[in-house]
Amino acid sequence: MRRFFPLRPLVLTLAAGLPLACLADNDGEVAELRRQIQELTQRVDTHQSSLRVLAGRLQQLEAAGPGQARMVRTAADGSQPDASASREPGSPEGGGAEKVVREAPASRSAEAVYREQSAMFDRKFTLETGVSYSHSNRRDLFLNGFLALDAIFLGQINLDRIKADTLTFDLTGRYAPTDRLQFDINVPYLYRYSAFSSVGAGFSTSAVAERNVSNGDVGDVNAGVFYRLVQESADRPDTVLNFRVKAPTGTSPYGIKFEDSPDSGGNLKIPAKLPTGNGVWAASAGVSFIKTVDPAILFANLGYTHHFDRSFSDISSDPNTRTPGSVRLGDQFSLGAGFAFALNERMSLSTSYSHRFARKARIRQQGQDWQTVNGSDSSAGVLNFGVTYSLSDRRSMVFNLGIGVTADAPDITIGVKFPFSF
Incomplete structure (x- = not known):
């Protein structure tokens, strides 16, 4: 499995390094920076989750090899896969990271x-x-x-x-x-x-x-x-x-x-x-x-x-x-x-x-x-x-x-x- 560097500690480090004098001068600017830091932290958490899902899917495909008869497709971003491309007839509706199994074409x-x-x-x-x-x-x-x-x-x-x-x-x-x-x-x-x-x-x-x-x-x-x-x-x-x-x-x-x-x-x-x-x-x-x-x-x-x-x-x-x-x-x-x-x-x-x-x-x-x-x-x-x-x-x-x-x-x-x- 490929390794990914954590981004959240990096963001917190950059935030901690901001000049404290500038933050003390303007309370409104401090609040705005804190809000931006929270948003960045949430985005980093979301991206890390997506990266973990993609890495798991890549590991499954590499382990399956070219001769595997089935493939598993997972919605990594949490959205519903396109019904015309990935949903089998009769599959349940709805979003989320639901696995959709399809038959690969036989040789x-x-x-x-x-x-x-x-x-x-x-x-x-x-x-x-x-x-x-x-x-x-x-x-x-x-x-x-x-x-x-x-x-x-x-x-x-x-x-x-x-x-x-x-x-x-x-x-x-x-x-x-x-x-x-x-x-x-x-x-x-x-x-x-x-x-x-x-x-x-x-x-x-x-x-x-x-x-x-x-x-x-x-x-x-x-x-x-x-x-x-x-x-x-x-x-x-x-x-x-x-x-x-x-x-x-x-x-x-x-x-x-x-x-x-x-x-x-x-x-x-x-x-x-x-x-x-x-x-x-x-x-x-x-x-x-x-x-x-x-x-x-x-x-x-x-x-x-x-x-x-x-x-x-x-x-x-x-x-x-x-x-x-x-x-x-x-x-x-x-x-x-x-x-x-x-x-x-x-x-x-x-x-x-x-x-x-x-x-x-x-x-x-x-x-x-x-x-x-x-x-x-x-x-x-x-x-x-x-x-x-x-x-x-x-x-x-x-x-x-x-x-x-x-x-x-x-x-x-x-x-x-x-x-x-x-």
Whole structure:
């Protein structure tokens, strides 16, 4: 804290040094000088109080540092601060040295992290374009035969391999009419490429049948709403509820026919086309928690997705069969957590882990009972690494790398998004 020299003793000293002869000559002049001395003394006391208040405020600002998320403004002269500059809406009226607390503007990198993990509620319209690429490589070993003498396998051995690549283009619009409510809509376009291969055609371990399938189409369009239930404070996180509906606008996987590859001898079957959607309506609900621990941001989320039953005119994959029926996909439960670290005003790094559990699907042919599809349940875990960079006040870039840690998750996912606020 800076030191200030006391002015009152100095004034009293100067007053004491006045010539006494002059004071005795004129009583009126003595009274006037005494009055002036009293006024000067009162002014010195007032200035010393103001200096102490300003020194305390300066010490608070120096201790807070440049990364502090809040600032405290105090009226040093005892007057009411300007309402347009310092008073929060709903603050009490009146003067005095009342402290007025205001939220400092968040950094651009922190805003981009909030937008990515939950919602910004910034009362703006945001248009986001993005592209992502995912790759998965799966191998399956099929044994069709029996074991003789507990050591020799007699029968057919098939080693199937599927390499799947998906390129997704996303267009997302977001709008927040209030500081607690936000709407969004997402329209994806998917281009899929899959390579199918099988070893063991015609009982030969050297015979390999291969076939590629690729196509593109619009995916499942989805829309959501976010509601801020609790606003972040010093001891509690930002709590945001979200609800989302997904429509089956993409290519349905049901009724797609599987055909024999010409060079496989009936050992390899491939689909006529690849689906770009799951074919059914879905509704999901979740909650997100975000807490700022300057300069880091902690976040976690929970979600549940329910798929509705839907009937189709054909659910068979046999080219020579047409089977009407219904499909009931298993519900999903998801969770995730992570943190983001702001390197500076424009750039931040994030690390998170997400996991999704899916129950088994069920199908029902027309006139029959529901049957469980074996192997349709899944447990997909992904470790994510992200970089968020603010290009300007309105534009930012979000890069994400996802690494699958379970067999049901894609091996790798790479994506980049460009949100633009109007």
